[in-house]
Amino acid sequence: MSKKKKQTVLLEYQQPFWTRVKKDLRRNWFAYFVFIPVLIWYIVFHYLPMYGVLIAFKDFKPLLGFARSKWVGLKNFVDFFSNPYLFRLVKNTLMLNLWSLVLGFPAPIILALLMNEVRNAAFKRTVQTITYMPHFVSLVVACGIIRLFVASGGPINQIVNFFTGTEHSSLLNYASMYRPIYVLSGIWQGIGWGSIIYLSAMASVDPQLYEAAEIDGGGRLVKMWHITIPSILPTIMILLIRDLGGLLSSGYQKAILLYNSMTYETADTIATYVYRRGLQQGNYSFSAAVGLSSAVINFVLLYISNKVSKKLTETSLF
Amino acid sequence: MMKKQRKQWLAGTAAAILAASLLGGCGGSGGNSTTAATTAATTAAATTAAATTAAAGTAASEETQAAESDLAARIRGNTNPSAEEIALVNTTLDDSYLGDFYGLGSDYSAYDGRFDGVTLDIWMPSLYGTADIYPDLSQHPVFKQVSELTGIKLNFITPTVGEEATEFNLMISGGELPDIIMRYNTYYTGGLPAAYEDGLIIDLAEYEQYLPNYMKFLNDSANSEAMKVESVNDEHQRLAISVLNTGVAGVPYGLCIREEAMERTGWTEVPETIDEWHDFLTDCKNAGYSAPLTFACSDGFISNGFSCFASAYGVYSGLFVDDNNKIAYGPIQEGLEGYLETMSQWYKEGLIDQDFATGDSTHRTSLITSADGSAVIHNSPSTIAKAVKGEIGKDVIAAPYPVLNKGDQTAVDYYPNWVSTGTYTSITTQCDNIEAALAFLDFGYSKKGWELYGLGSYGDIHLIDENGKPYYPDDSLVYTDEEIVQNGGNYSLSKYRLHWFTGAYWEVDSSPTGTKNPQLYEILGDWTWDSKRVGLPPVSLTPEESASIVDISNNIKTAKSEYLMKIIMGQLPVSAAEEYRQTVKEMGVDQYVAVYQAAYDRFLTR
Numbered sequence: 001m002s003k004k005k006k007q008t009v010l011l012e013y014q015q016p017f018w019t020r021v022k023k024d025l026r027r028n029w030f031a032y033f034v035f036i037p038v039l040i041w042y043i044v045f046h047y048l049p050m051y052g053v054l055i056a057f058k059d060f061k062p063l064l065g066f067a068r069s070k071w072v073g074l075k076n077f078v079d080f081f082s083n084p085y086l087f088r089l090v091k092n093t094l095m096l097n098l099w100s101l102v103l104g105f106p107a108p109i110i111l112a113l114l115m116n117e118v119r120n121a122a123f124k125r126t127v128q129t130i131t132y133m134p135h136f137v138s139l140v141v142a143c144g145i146i147r148l149f150v151a152s153g154g155p156i157n158q159i160v161n162f163f164t165g166t167e168h169s170s171l172l173n174y175a176s177m178y179r180p181i182y183v184l185s186g187i188w189q190g191i192g193w194g195s196i197i198y199l200s201a202m203a204s205v206d207p208q209l210y211e212a213a214e215i216d217g218g219g220r221l222v223k224m225w226h227i228t229i230p231s232i233l234p235t236i237m238i239l240l241i242r243d244l245g246g247l248l249s250s251g252y253q254k255a256i257l258l259y260n261s262m263t264y265e266t267a268d269t270i271a272t273y274v275y276r277r278g279l280q281q282g283n284y285s286f287s288a289a290v291g292l293s294s295a296v297i298n299f300v301l302l303y304i305s306n307k308v309s310k311k312l313t314e315t316s317l318f
Numbered sequence: 319m320m321k322k323q324r325k326q327w328l329a330g331t332a333a334a335i336l337a338a339s340l341l342g343g344c345g346g347s348g349g350n351s352t353t354a355a356t357t358a359a360t361t362a363a364a365t366t367a368a369a370t371t372a373a374a375g376t377a378a379s380e381e382t383q384a385a386e387s388d389l390a391a392r393i394r395g396n397t398n399p400s401a402e403e404i405a406l407v408n409t410t411l412d413d414s415y416l417g418d419f420y421g422l423g424s425d426y427s428a429y430d431g432r433f434d435g436v437t438l439d440i441w442m443p444s445l446y447g448t449a450d451i452y453p454d455l456s457q458h459p460v461f462k463q464v465s466e467l468t469g470i471k472l473n474f475i476t477p478t479v480g481e482e483a484t485e486f487n488l489m490i491s492g493g494e495l496p497d498i499i500m501r502y503n504t505y506y507t508g509g510l511p512a513a514y515e516d517g518l519i520i521d522l523a524e525y526e527q528y529l530p531n532y533m534k535f536l537n538d539s540a541n542s543e544a545m546k547v548e549s550v551n552d553e554h555q556r557l558a559i560s561v562l563n564t565g566v567a568g569v570p571y572g573l574c575i576r577e578e579a580m581e582r583t584g585w586t587e588v589p590e591t592i593d594e595w596h597d598f599l600t601d602c603k604n605a606g607y608s609a610p611l612t613f614a615c616s617d618g619f620i621s622n623g624f625s626c627f628a629s630a631y632g633v634y635s636g637l638f639v640d641d642n643n644k645i646a647y648g649p650i651q652e653g654l655e656g657y658l659e660t661m662s663q664w665y666k667e668g669l670i671d672q673d674f675a676t677g678d679s680t681h682r683t684s685l686i687t688s689a690d691g692s693a694v695i696h697n698s699p700s701t702i703a704k705a706v707k708g709e710i711g712k713d714v715i716a717a718p719y720p721v722l723n724k725g726d727q728t729a730v731d732y733y734p735n736w737v738s739t740g741t742y743t744s745i746t747t748q749c750d751n752i753e754a755a756l757a758f759l760d761f762g763y764s765k766k767g768w769e770l771y772g773l774g775s776y777g778d779i780h781l782i783d784e785n786g787k788p789y790y791p792d793d794s795l796v797y798t799d800e801e802i803v804q805n806g807g808n809y810s811l812s813k814y815r816l817h818w819f820t821g822a823y824w825e826v827d828s829s830p831t832g833t834k835n836p837q838l839y840e841i842l843g844d845w846t847w848d849s850k851r852v853g854l855p856p857v858s859l860t861p862e863e864s865a866s867i868v869d870i871s872n873n874i875k876t877a878k879s880e881y882l883m884k885i886i887m888g889q890l891p892v893s894a895a896e897e898y899r900q901t902v903k904e905m906g907v908d909q910y911v912a913v914y915q916a917a918y919d920r921f922l923t924r
Contacts, residue, residue, distance in 0.1 A: 022421055040887055060510075060815060061507070061516055062487040062488070062490050062491035063490045063513075063517070063518050064517050065491065065493070079869055081429040081753065083869065083873070084873060084904070085873065085876065147676065151673060151676065152672055152673055169672040169673055169675075169676075169887070170673050170675070170677075172676050173673075173675050173676060173887060174889075175889075246874060260675055260676060260878030260883075261617065261675075261883045262675055262878075262880075262883050262884060262887065262889070264876060264879070264880045265880070268876070270428050276872060276876075277868075277869075277872050282488075283507055283868070
């Protein structure tokens, strides 16, 4: 009798975990029901394949399959970390991603802020459509365009010639030009698409705030600075943390379409190296070892930036 | 006890019934095939009895000999064959109308109907756009005809172009293997030896009796010695059969000068030495060509591994066999500085296309075809002759590989492969009917196969001349077909013929452009046979050996293309060549060479 009484006194959060889950399941069964497909998706496509990371420690051969391939211990990791080009690969990956972050991250925010101030709906729609467009162009075509523009005689090449006063062959032949080309073309490709999320965040700002500011005599800049930006700050922070966690990862497709041996010095990244070394020769174990190493570093970066963000802005992913 | 016995009885009866029905099935299909053969014969309205026996490939009797010479008389030199004659050539295995070429065999005894109803699964990447023209390759006219002649049905598994490696590895990781796999060795880590060790493919040395035509050609060909050595590995295993060349045309790439450039500059002889080339290219520049010399180049060598200009200095793009018959690494040889000096000088003087490092083949084609673009290109003469002729109406002239001093012997980084590398065709361990699979492949090495794969079907595609040699008449579909005329390229290569499928060929005999312009092949011969040929023969590495050098070979490749390209384009001084040598040494180039030396030694003692 006394026991029972004690139980009833327990506050909800003091109850055992599973008791609470059961209760919640009964109360919100429909929400859980709707969640099931998402759960299955994560288990099947994100958790089950994780066992595959074991091939990083094996000499994986598709024919022998997962179980019968030989264990090789840390050989694949040793191969990667003893590579004479390792430092350059890591540096290039970091530099390209840092520049993309520094220049590429604020760009869609600025575009969204500008767009938010435009009152002419037709103009706004036109600008939006034009800026989205590059996102839908196939990467191969987009890179073809870039190559043509920077080739000797191409418009961008001539602009550079005008400023430097010397003739250049294709700008993709110069290691020093590769980063700007890669980063700026990345902005061109992603700016419109990236701004969508900020525009939607801005749409949900309470108009009363703006009215109040207007009554207090606030101009456009004041409203932008004191209302719009603080309102979308959580969105910005979450996207920033996400991007920081990807500093050591990069796709190889665009680099492979743009780089050549003249620009390896600045263009060869972990991803392109793994592509040449691993995928082209069917060496999946090596690719997995490199992938695992960079995933670990990425996770550490993500964790640190999340901590910092939590301290400074009280926004965090977890 | 009783129960158990009864069960055994039941099982036994069931098994018997199964076996009986199986046998019945066999008999049925056998019967069908006979009727099929007869109908074919009657529809062909041939000199019936004799022709069918010849078709079945039974021992030659007096009677059949008479019939053979009869068919030969009707087909040879015939420029307007009747429907009956066309049917006789295309639907029977009688090859008496073909002359005796290259020692090709004509053993068709396996195609007597014993494989009727057999279907082979074949994994084969699409070459020359064949899969774009025929999404189902078994519908290709040549394969259809081969199927009819051999009685073997074909089911092709064609990977997406560009995704071959992924799809190949996906397929084998699924555990379900086709019967035959072709041109897969670069997609499987460790290549053929690893594939055998892992249990993917079988050793065909035990099955040579099922490859009568292949073995006959290996033994009777004029280049039998080289072929026999190249067709097996160091352990004398036959892990794959490859395309065997009935002739080798020679180095496919070389310097092609536009005739018009010779006229414009007043040169009557083609340049030979490096100095002459410098003068000639300077004259071209002064005559108005914006980029006198163009070529494909991504690693400092011109181009596609042929080391043009570099060979004059004794420098090559990769491994080569040196004067002492030892393997050496080409890019770090003594002459490197001299080569780079010349190239960077030419680049600075604007004699070389300024965008050669980033330009693709479209870029180069537009340069060589535009009036003031390039005067000289390093490429395959047949491609360039066509491009230039179309645009300007003039021909191209081929120049030998340049030398340093007048009278020096030219050198090419080339090994004439009698057994084509990269065309490996293997039988997998899951092949149910090895005899049928080999019989199908063996057909390509017979006279009939050589004719059919190489030059398509008789009548509409090719005819036979007085000497029993197939040729394309002017009204052949390879020249007149609407699609080929409009699209050219891949359509002309593969719409009616399959000159790249496993078999025996010579491009000179079967290329629609080549047979019309034999001088193109003389050019290739000139480039090749008088030169010092330093190319590495097709040695084979053990899986351990290839694993031990994969990192080294990648790193030295990266270093090579980076240093050499930068030096040529003037971003690094020529003196950086020494630094490059040191870098490559540190990366372990000596070990790399040693591995190949060991493999080469084994090759020599095969």
